[in-house]
Amino acid sequence: MDAVVRTAHGSVRGTTGDGVTAFLGVPYAAPPFGADRFRAPRPPEPWDGVRDAVAYGPTAPKPAYTRPYDRLLDDPAIPGDDCLNLNVWTPDPGAAGLPVMVWIHGGAFRNGSGAIPVYSGRNFARDGVVCVTINYRLGVEGFAHLPGAPSNRGLLxxxxxxxxxxxxxxxxxxxxxxxxxxxxxxxxxxxTTLLSLDLGLFGRAIAQSGAGGIAQDPDDALLVTREMAARLGVAPTAEGFAAIDPAAIIPVQAAVAAEVAAMPDPGRWGATTAAGAMSLTPVLDGELLARRPEDALAAGAGRGTDLLIGYTAEEFRLFLMPSGIAAVLTEELVGLVTAGMGVPRGIPAAYRDRHPGQGPGELLSTIITDALFRVPAHRAAAAHAASGGRTWMYEFAWPSPNHDLGACHALELGFVFDNLSGDPDGLSGPNPPQALADRMHRAWVAFAADGDPGWARFDPSSRLVNVFDDPSDEVVADPRGDDRKLWD
Structure with missing residues (x-):
């Protein structure tokens, strides 16, 4: 059954089934190529008649995942220039006043799209929410700091x-x-970055495994730009990169990203690049971003927006275990990586004393889980709550039975979307607990609809965290607080 809706730029036709109507591949901005490449987004050209919105639209240029991550993480590539599009699932286009959830995908600012199967918003719509998933520019197109172009194009x-x-x-x-x-x-x-900007475009925010400590200084970002430009044989400017097809840039972009991740060397890439072990991230350009998001939150930004923030208990295992890197790490390499990422000098030794049963790979996973995810989430939550913002915190602790992943990065996604695939070789294995998905999905819906996910609010003194696990959840005061305090 078809449904037609009129937008500001023209009418779109979606499809209805099982009580949900989906509109897929709807453009929200003009294609970011040709004269619009490396520019801020502009509205799409209006169209006459009714545009079919029955299949996912093109995805932004990006590299394919390498093994073994191509088996663990879906990332479909759909060709076409009209990649700044979004998808809408609604329980009823004729309704009014329904809560809205807008999903921003992950992928290290270089992968991902709103068309990844686990991100289907159908089950949010089933439960009374209008769900939107979006694409945005990635990699060099969206995040390279290029003289002659606005920075942070992906954020724009x-x-x-x-x-x-x-x-x-x-x-x-x-x-x-x-x-x-x-x-x-x-x-x-x-x-978290958008929250720090006080845009007035949303009243609630959920930050999963991503807090407010990641942003490159412009000089550090230019080191990455210059290295890629040198390998491509072009000037390190927007004009220079515009002379190269996006598809030709991607292999060089991917190679530099892999080098930064493998050995985050502040001497080569800059301290703010090495700290996140990502080559392309939002940049402190002094225009859109004047300060690091966690600093803005500490100064009171975003306090009028409700915040639910959290992490998985063993985030970094995704990056070390299935690849086999953990098995070959040495104590010396742990020291080099943590020093390069700016981990305070005494932390590795303190964690080694506190976790004596962990080998180098597991120890590095524990340290970087806290450095990149858990501790920054606590900082953001504490800053937001201390400024008067309504704040809740969670931890996802259910361990996957697959690939020694544990409660790794991205594992919670199928549970949040109530979209467990049961892929025997995927992140969550063949029989993930549906009851856990029921509880987690229900909490996200409740937060969007009513502003309360169902457990006590976070404050900097009690630090109450809802720990999602199977067979049941538990609210815990400052889980693994002794480790967290080492970073204060």
């Missing part, structure tokens, strides 16, 4: 998508005054 895309939601979501049954933005990993970092 996200803002343009949120403005589209503000202006159009009522036509799909949603309330533009009841918008929750949520995201994971780079998407969670994006959520």
């Amino acid at each position: 895309d996200q803002i343009a998508a949120l403005e589209w939601v503000r202006d159009n979501i009522a036509a799909f049954g949603g309330d533009p005054g009841r918008v929750t933005v949520f995201g994971e990993s780079a998407g969670g970092m994006s959520v």
Whole structure:
């Protein structure tokens, strides 16, 4: 059954099934190529008639995942220039005032899209929410710091998508005054960054495995730009990169990203690049981003927005265990990596004393889980709560039975979307606990609808955290607080 909705740029036709209507591949900005490449997004050209929105639209240029991650993480590539598009699932286009959730995908600012199967918003719509998933520019196209171009183009895309939601979501049954933005990993970092800007485009925010400590200084970002430009044989400017097809840039972009991740050397890449072990991230350009998001939150930014923030208990195992890297790590390499990422000097020795049963690979996973995810989440939560913001915190602790992953990065996604695939070789294995998905998904829906996920609020003194696990959840005061305090 078809359904037609009128947007500000033209009418779109979606499909209805099982009580949910989906509109896929709806453009929210013009294709970011040709004269619009490396520019801020602009609105799409209006169209006449009714545009079919029955299949996912093109995805932004990006590399394919390498083994073994190509088996663990879906990332479909859909060709075409019209990649700044979004998808909407609604329980009823004719309704009014429904809560809205806008999903910002992760992928280290270089992978991902709104078309990844686990991100289907169908089950959010089933439960009364209008769910939107978006694409944004990635890698060099979205995040390289290029003289002659606005910085943070990927963030500008996200803002343009949120403005589209503000202006159009009522036509799909949603309330533009009841918008929750949520995201994971780079998407969670994006959520915290957007929260720090006080844009007025959403009233609630959920940051999954992404807090407010990631942002490159411009000089550090230019080191990455210059290295890629040298390998491509072009000037390190927007004009220089514009002479190269995006597909030709991606192999060089991927090689530099792999080098930064494997050995985050501040002498080569700059301290703020090495700290996140990512080559391309949001940049402190002094225009859109004047200060690091966690510093902005500490100064009171975002305090009028409700915040749900959290992490998985063993984030970094995803990056060390299935690849086999953990098995070959030595104590010396642990010291080099942690020093390069700016981990305080005494932390590795203190963690070694506190976790005597862990080998080098597991020890590095524990340290970097805290350095990149858990401790920054606590800092963001404490800053937001101390400024008067309503704040909740969670930990996802259920361990996957697959690939020695434990409670790793991205494992919670299928549970949040209530979309467990049961892939025997995937992140969650063949029989993930549906009851856990029921509880976690229900909490996200409740937060979006009513502003309360169902457990006590976080404050800097008690630090109450809802720990999601199977067979049941538990609210814990400052889990592994002795480790966390080492970072104070």
